[in-house]
Amino acid sequence: MNSDVQQIYKIKTTDKETLLKWYHLLRLGRSLDDRAPNYLKQAIGWSYHAPAAGHDAIQLAIGQVFDRTKDHLFPYYRDLQTCVSAGLTPEEIIYNGISKDTDVAGGGRHMSNHFAKPEWNIHNVSSCTGNHTLHAAGIARAIKTYESKGVAISSQGESSVSEGYVYEAINGASKEQLPVVFVFQDNGYGISVPKKDQQANRKVAKNFEGLKNLRILYCNGKDVFDSMNTMTEAVKWAEENQKPVIVHANCVRIHSHSNSDRHELYRDNAELNYVQEYDPIAKYRRLLVRYDRATEDELTAIDEQVKAEVKAAHKAGMKAPDPKPESVHDFVYAPAYQPQKFPDGLHSETSEPKKLIEGLNGTLKEEFRRNPDTYIWGQDMANKDKGGIFNVSKGMQQEFGHKRVFNGPIAEDYIMGTANGMSRFNKDIRIVVEGAEFADYFWPAMEQFVETTHEYWRTKGQFSPNITVRLASGGYIGGGLYHSQNIEGALSTLPGVRIVYPSYADDAAGLLRTSLRSEGMTLFLEPKALYNSPKAATPIPEEFEVPFGKARIRREGADLTIVTYGNTTHMCVDVAEEISKEGLAEIEVIDLRTLVPLDQETIIESIKKTSRVLVVHEDKVFGGFGGEVAATISDIAFKYLDAPIKRVGSEFTPVGFNRILEKAILPDTEKIAKAARELLAF
Structure with missing residues (x-):
């Protein structure tokens, strides 16, 4: 059956109520879309608006096949x-559009035209085009893991498919056989760049034809019936077969x-x-009238109804409250676990x-036993x-199975982005990722990392990525x-991200336990040179906990304060002992343990005693975290100082391989x- 015959069959067999509902939705969407620029002209809002006109048919279909009781939608x-x-x-x-506090996407915290409703599984996505494909793959992994019904639907323009993380998402979904539908709305342009400058294939979906387990469907995204048939088939096939689908929809950008x-x-x-001639709504209206499924009067009545709806919505928007300036610090960090013992x-x-x-490995196993929703x-x-490269996760897959402990590809974006996605499925889920084998290799994941840090704030607390990112850090x-x-x-x-950097086994265990029991994201930096070092070994109490933002005094003193963390903590303790034996001074050594949040109180109380402070860390002095510590001390404790703040760290060069x-x-x-x-x- 060719497409024209299918179209006629569909319009004749679909009940009139549904056909008119679709027309109402199309007119409502277009009316809102057309009205958006007026808000900008009047300086009311909608300072960013990307028109949907020309994409109407495929977008109507996406919204109609989406079932908020089981599916997850990632719109662009x-x-x-x-x-x-x-x-x-x-x-x-x-x-x-006008960034009101009542905005269900996030209360005006995110750019206009980024629509969402998290309580309905319509997810708040980033302005970074295409990056939500990874989140859709992640939540599809959760759908499959928990044997739930539904699919993830990810929507984007064809030019954003050029992004590397889109390829990672589709390749990963293919390998894992995940129920996700990737919709490419192809209007031929990436802003002003024509498609021919973006890719070799005329249809970008053809770039993926070699992937196993992946089905690719093509449709006329300007036609309501072809779009509806294709999206229905895609969602049904993805759910039944638990495999990914690409829907490539040809559109026009009016x-x-x-x-x-x-x-x-x-x-x-001419273009x-x-x-304008290929306007999907005009075509749909002509078809309804041509095949006697609606009269002009009926459709005009719907047009008038839409005008009234939009007018009433405008009045409601003008009365809606704006966000309050004092709310900017709300929802920066998700609630942290407060240690009890x-x-x-x-x-x-x-x-x-x-x-x-051993502290890390043991704590991971204990927390995996405690919470079966940990991965x-x-x-x-x-x-x-x-x-793991350092055997931190040794024995975990044997005990907890392949569904909870598994290898990721050498694709740091995919590792980080699917963690963001999977954590959206269930608030009880806790995810640990080795973001890269070494901290230095984490940079490819940075776009996803940055994205994840502001999810909680951007959604006004509606979504918290409960993720611990482990990285083996440092040198020596x-x-x-x-x-x-x-x-x-x-x-x-x-x-939006807590950062911890332990120096001893007990703190590593305690901070990891707190991280895994907390909401929100924690960056867990592990000094790999100390993994097996005897000087970092300590007794570890059963279920030991360490709160975020609480430093530990490793050695007390009254003449000088050293603030440090990680590998250099042990060096500072050695220096303090050496100088003490000389009878020169008694040095207090503060091990920060947590960098963000920073324990300002312990630092300041120590400086009140010593009046001198040395900040030491392994990272570069220029641009290193010690600069923030020094600035904080200068800002709130300058009156207690009898000498300048001094810093010690690495030279402002990369770290050389030769030991010399x-x-x-x-x-x-x-x-x-x-x-x-x-x-x-001094």
Whole structure:
């Protein structure tokens, strides 16, 4: 049956009530879409608007096949009609467009035209085009893991498919056989860039034809019936077969890319006239009348009804409250677990010391036993007796199975992005990822990491990514570039993620337990040089807990405060002992344990005693986290200082591979002692 015959069959066999409902939704979506630029002209809002006109048919179909009781929808910024079709009211569309506090997507915290309703599984997605494909794959993994009904639906423009993480998402969904439908709305342009400058194939879906387990469907995205048939088939097939589908829908973009674009600068009059002629709504109206499924009067009555609805929604939008300035600090961090047995993260355990790696491995296993909704994945995570590049996860897959402990591809975006997605499925889920084998290799995942840090804030607390990102960090192993460097200085600039960096086995165990019991995201940096070091080994009490934001005084003193963390903590303690034996001074050593949030109170109370402070860390001095510590001290404790704040860290170079170069670059006891003596003599 050819497409024209199918179209006639569909229009004649679909009940009239449904046909008129679709027309109503199409007109409602277009009316809101057309009205959006007026809000900008009047300085009311909608400062970003990407018109949906020309995509109406495929978007109507996406919204109609989406079942909010079981499916998960990830719309992109052009999906206004999709969200109207899925059930968002005109008021909810306008609240988002003019950034009102009543916006169900996130209370005006995210860019206009980014529609969502998390309580209905219509997810709040980023402005980074196409990155939600990874989130859709992640939640599809959860659907499959929990043997739930439904599918994930991810929608995007064809040009965003050029992004590397889109390929990672589709390849991963193919490998894992996940029930996700990837919709490509192909209008021929990426802003002003024509499709021919983006890819070799005329249809971008053809780029994926070699992937196993993947079905690809093509449809006329300008035609309501072809779009509806194709989307219905795609969702049904993905759910029944538990495999991914791509729907490639040909559309037209009737207007400019957005309100900041002028398409007449790169499209000629013939093309502009052509896209107007292929208006999906005009075509649908003609078909309804031609095949006697509706009269002109009936359709005009719907048009008038839509005008009234939009007018009423506008009035509601004008009356709706704006976000309050004082709310900006709400929902930056999700609630952290508050330790009960060890509220200060201190103990007097005297049992046999355990290595830092043993503390991590043991705590992971204990928490996996405690919460069956806990998962871990990453590169080299589980293959026979190996558990991670450093064996931190050794024995976990054997005990907890392949569904909870598994290998990820060498695709850091996929590892991080699917964690974001899977955590959306259930608030009880806790995810641990080895974001990369070494912290230095984490940079490919940075877009996904940044995205995840502001999910809780952006959704106004409606979604919390409950994820612990483990990274083996630091040097002193002769690893050189990509195996010996620190990244906490750069990542601490991002609000929304807690950062911990333990120095001893007990703190590593306690902080990991707190991370896994908390909501929100924690970056867990592990000094790999200390994994098996005897000096980092300590007794670990049963179910030891360490609160976030609580430093630990490793050595008390009255003459100088050293603030440190990670590998350099042990060096600072050694220096303090050496200077004490000389009778020169008693140095207090503060092990931060948590960088974000920072324990300012412990630092300031120590400086009140000592009047001198040395900040030491392994990372570079320039741009390192110590600069923030020093600035904080200068801001709130300057009056207690009798000497300048001094810092010790790495040279402002990469870390060299040759041990001679490494020693010249990284801090050591000699460099720390020299700085301490200078401060004491000031």
